[in-house]
Amino acid sequence: AQTVTQSQPEMSVQEAETVTLSCTYDTSESDYYLFWYKQPPSRQMILVIRQEAYKQQNATENRFSVNFQKAAKSFSLKISDSQLGDAAMYFCAYRRANTGTASKLTFGTGTRLQVTL
Amino acid sequence: SQTIHQWPATLVQPVGSPLSLECTVEGTSNPNLYWYRQAAGRGLQLLFYSVGIGQISSEVPQNLSASRPQDRQFILSSKKLLLSDSGFYLCASERGSSYEQYFGPGTRLTVT
Numbered sequence: 001a002q003t004v005t006q007s008q009p010e011m012s013v014q015e016a017e018t019v020t021l022s023c024t025y026d027t028s029e030s031d032y033y034l035f036w037y038k039q040p041p042s043r044q045m046i047l048v049i050r051q052e053a054y055k056q057q058n059a060t061e062n063r064f065s066v067n068f069q070k071a072a073k074s075f076s077l078k079i080s081d082s083q084l085g086d087a088a089m090y091f092c093a094y095r096r097a098n099t100g101t102a103s104k105l106t107f108g109t110g111t112r113l114q115v116t117l
Numbered sequence: 118s119q120t121i122h123q124w125p126a127t128l129v130q131p132v133g134s135p136l137s138l139e140c141t142v143e144g145t146s147n148p149n150l151y152w153y154r155q156a157a158g159r160g161l162q163l164l165f166y167s168v169g170i171g172q173i174s175s176e177v178p179q180n181l182s183a184s185r186p187q188d189r190q191f192i193l194s195s196k197k198l199l200l201s202d203s204g205f206y207l208c209a210s211e212r213g214s215s216y217e218q219y220f221g222p223g224t225r226l227t228v229t
Contacts, residue, residue, distance in 0.1 A: 004160075033216045043205055045161075045220035091160060095216050102149035102168045102211065104176065105218055107160035 002027045004094050006108035013082045014116050020067075021077045021111045023092030031097040034068065035105065036077045039089040048090070051075065053097070079113075087115040119144045121210050121221035129227045136181075136195040138224050140208030143189070150191040151209040151218065152183055161207065167191060203228045 003026045013019035025034070036048040051059045051068050058066050063083075067076045079086055089112050093105040120143040130136060142148055149168050153161040163176045165183035173183050180199050184192045191208055205225050209218040 035217070037220075042222070043155075043225075044222045045207060045209075047217055047219065050215065050217055095218075097216065102151070102166045102174070103216075104151065104163035104166065105153075105161070105209075109160050110158075 002029075002032075002094050002096070002106045004092050004106050004108040006092055006111050008111045009109075010112045010114070012114040012116060013079070013086075015082055015084060017082055018078060018080045019082055019113065021079075021090050021092075021113065023075045023077070023108055025073050025075065025092070025094050025106075027073070027094065029096060033095045033097060034066075034075045035093040035095070036064070036066070036075075037091045037093060037107075038086075039091060039110070041088075045091070049077065082115050084115050084117075087113055089113070119148070119210050119212065119219050121208055121219060123206075123208050123221035123224050125224060126222065127225045129229060130198050131229055132200055133197050136193070136198050136202070136226070138193040138206055138208075138226075140191040140193075140221055141189055142191075142210045145189070145210065145212045147188060147212070149211040150185065151211070152191065152193050153207045153209060155205040155207060155223075157204075164206075165193070198228045200228050202226065 032053045034051045038046045063080045089110045092108040096103045122141045151166045152164040167185040207223045208221040211218045
């Protein structure tokens with residue numbers, strides 16, 4: 001079974017600074033997808049970024065980027081120029097790649113990010 | 118893009134009462150649909166998923182059931198709620214080979 005581990009329960013960053021959230025996962029599969037989701041106080045899960053395991057290039061979405069190390073099974077999220085609106089719970093998630101069928105997201109336990117002035 | 122609706126937003130129910138949570142999806146057809154539950158301060162746990170009308174798969178045996186009467190409608194039910202059913206319930210929709218799951222706003226259920 002796949003597992004996702006987020007070892008940082010809480011992180012803090014000053015506005016305009018950069019922060020990196022860590023995530024490691026365990027799987028025996030070679031093809032899969034990794035995601036970072038943001039959960040603000042409203043509790044709606046918002047997709048931040050996606051990474052395909054077969055792609056070596058790290059995904060980037062505006063101020064959000066990932067450092068994907070497939071051999072190390074590591075998938076960290078870097079937030080640049082942090083803004084107050086970035087304060088939220090961040091979840092790392094894993095999904096098997098199985099074309100045409102449903103498959104669950106396996107989530108980590110989350111990292112609460114605080115953004116200070 | 119997809120829009121996922123859930124209702125009710127908040128629900129307080131006594132132990133032993135029935136439950137019906139509804140999820141509807143706009144902006145796509147034939148999505149894979151998922152019900153997740155999130156306990157306080159925890160990650161999400163998959164409860165059910167569906168790949169089409171009438172097709173339901175259960176991840177965790179428990180007091181709940183799910184149905185998909187229409188392509189873009191997913192319902193979570195219980196005949197008799199338990200205290201342990203309290204939590205935040207999220208519906209998600211997935212369409213296409215991107216495997217991105219988009220979530221609704223959730224339902225906060227408190228069983229008293």
